[in-house]
Amino acid sequence: MTDTARIQDSIHEQDEYNFAYLDEQTKRMIRRAILKGIAIPGYQVPFASREMPMPYGWGTGGVQVTAAILGRNDCLKMIDQGSDDTTNAVSLRGFFEKTAGVRTTCETAEATIIQTRHRIPEKPLTGEQILVFQVPIPEPLRFLEPRETETRKMHALEDYGLMHVKLYEDIARNGHIATTYAYPVKVNDRYVMDPSPTPKFDNPKIDRMAALQLYGAGREKRIYAIPPHTKVRSLDFEDYPFEIQQFDKPCGLCGADNVYLDEVILDDEGGRMFVCSDSDYCEERRAQGHLGPMAADPAAARIGTKEPA
Amino acid sequence: MYVAVKGGEKAIRNAHKLTAKRRRGDTSVPALTLEQIAQQLSHSVARVMGEGSLYDETLAALAIKQARGDLIEAAFLMRAYRTTLPRFGYSTPVDTGAMRIERRISATYKDLPGGQVLGPTFDYSHRLLDFALAAEDDGVLRTAETAESVDEAMPRVTDLLGDEGLMEPDPVSDEDTPVGDLTREPLSFPADRDLRLQNLARGDEGFLLALAYSTQRGYGRTHPFAGEIRYGEVEVEFFAEELGFAVTLGSIKVTECQMVNQFAGSARAAPTFTRGYGLVFGQVERKAMSMAMVDRSMRWQELGEEQVAPAQDIEFVLSHSDNIQATGFVEHLKLPHYVDFQAELDLVRRMRAEWFGRREQQEEGEAAPEAAQ
Amino acid sequence: MTAKQDTQSLGAKAPLAAGFRDPVHDAQACFRAVMNAMARPGSRQPVGAPDLTPPAPLTPVAAALALTLLDYDTPLWLDKPLMASGAVKAFLRFHTGAPIVSEPVEAAFALVSSPGQMVPLAGFNQGSAEYPDSSATVILLGQDFQAAQTVTLSGPGIENSTVFSTGPLPPVFWEQAVANSRQFPRGIDLIFAGSSDIAALPRSTRILPTEA
């Protein structure tokens, strides 16, 4: 066979992916890691992460976890920064549509598996749902101690003094803890865990969440989990209790309070508005007739459309 | 609905189309064939096979073509393809002593059994742009003699030294001890030499080059001599359980480098020469040498040396050598991060307000006594 | 893996019982049941294994678990009745490739067909403080979830608390299970395989024995 013919052959084979791309042996390896992760909430299980057809940093850990758990009858929602329509969310959703042929959705309530980067949906999740996080740096102690050999020891000894010192220094210097996302939590009173770079606004949602949470870090080769209803406490001090970011305005489009907002710059004269980061939540509210203070603004009309301008 | 890039789906489709168009360039210029790339850009092909961790010249040529000559991107394409291939098992160790030599040099001996074979090399070429190449005719070879492999027996320099007891012997591993494979089990530390060498063989040429260079400039000096560099063809054999003997799968071209390093001895070991080892696909001498130097640096603990330099730091070196991982994480900063940025924006605004508030109070406090005077 | 392999011949005279009819989707469905069971300790999760007719004393549900979880990378320990069956070993070797080991402590997974006589839980690999995930998962066969002895479970995966009953088990079992959970994060994880459903008890679960 000529080389060219051989390559054409192999390209043809590539069209015939296994369901959800990964081979069965790889899925088994990931599944076993997931089970150990669930059994040891908040502990980072090493796994033999594979090279995926998208770059490290683009969600290879989340993709491997989703591929390992996904079934034919699942309905998948894929979000990045809270939105279903960001380029990478579109790209990853397309990956599973192509390789698994599963149903996908933008509606939080309809999904059985939600893979996310940087946000947790505003609508409370149910026990029937699974939330898969894409994680860049799974080790909460990594920026305090770069060595894996050292941080592994700290977790083994439950020695989290370094983290408390860091948070306390923040308070001494700034008057408050200067960590706004990837805010460390303690899971089940044992392991300190990085909830992935979600804003700390989302931390209360992972405490006793009804849905199973799975975290996948592809480049760093770690999987961890929080079972449903598990106690998850954001680290703080008695005199400096954990607090989340407060927005003084509601969503400009749907008027929602107590949701995480994105700041959108409208013009070069300081014009800006705040809108829901969770695009599905915002749309659903507007469909129900909720109107925000900026909904009638022509600039908002431009922003509030689904189709590209 | 506001999104970072509106109409993501359409944007991605357009980006793919544009990339395809840019890749092809001016269509009045003939397209590159894979044979042209494999034959004429062999150093690129070798690097992509090595860092892509898959020996297949034609696939590497395809990857280079598809990646528009971006060799890290090409290596990534190879890795992503490699991971989908079925695994049959592990080959038996290749015998580089039985290599069909195309090039073999030693910097430590003027002459040695088998002799020095200069072979194809840039080493003594004057780096003058060869304008004649710009007008090269198809199929006309300007050099008269083609390199032939040398038949004479070529014992490895390190084996020659070993006979005198001056060279640390090859580590003999227990037959039953499995060789690690970091593609099957995640790397954990401390990592043994088998895993370290596998990591380096897949590692980025530029990263290893810089680390090796740093050891020469005083960051963990290991006094290296290029004991031997050999390049040529070796056979790959696979032990077939059902047949009960090894069958030849084919041959591959590799560069092997054995760096010889002086070792003053310690309480445990007599003075001797120690070794660093490098083995890479194709003729990639720069990487083979760098690999050997970094390998030797990372052996500090075993040889009772002190750890003083970055190139000795096993966890640091192994965690950052993989350019597919590195480029992914560096380049992922292109993805939207505005949720986190919003959180930071809020905090910085708040901290600035507090800072200005404090300064105002301070200025009022300073102004008040003045006014009283 | 350095696990010692059982070198006894396969002795497969009878034709091997078939594996999953649909290896990809059957394994996925079974895994989801295991994952749900592990994520909700004490809850019963249905496992459909109607196609499987493994040699006794391996049960269809246990066979489904083995096909889902085991492969070349998972040293497997079998209790005496399973170990004594050449057909069982041939089935497991052929369909999973898992090396069968003779010592409980060497195993990543253990299948126990006769739980009433099972070896102590402490005999299995408990994992280390630095790598607690390296511990064993022990699968108990032939479980009846209507059994008389009940315990109250609480902890991760459980809203408030839940009552759980299963058997047969050795009399000392719950004592051992309590000791197992006390050494968290080290410890083994248990899967109870019934005739059509499973339940799990990870090491993270707190156990309060309740009288029958």
Ligand SMILES: [Zn+2]
């Ligand atoms: Zn809104």
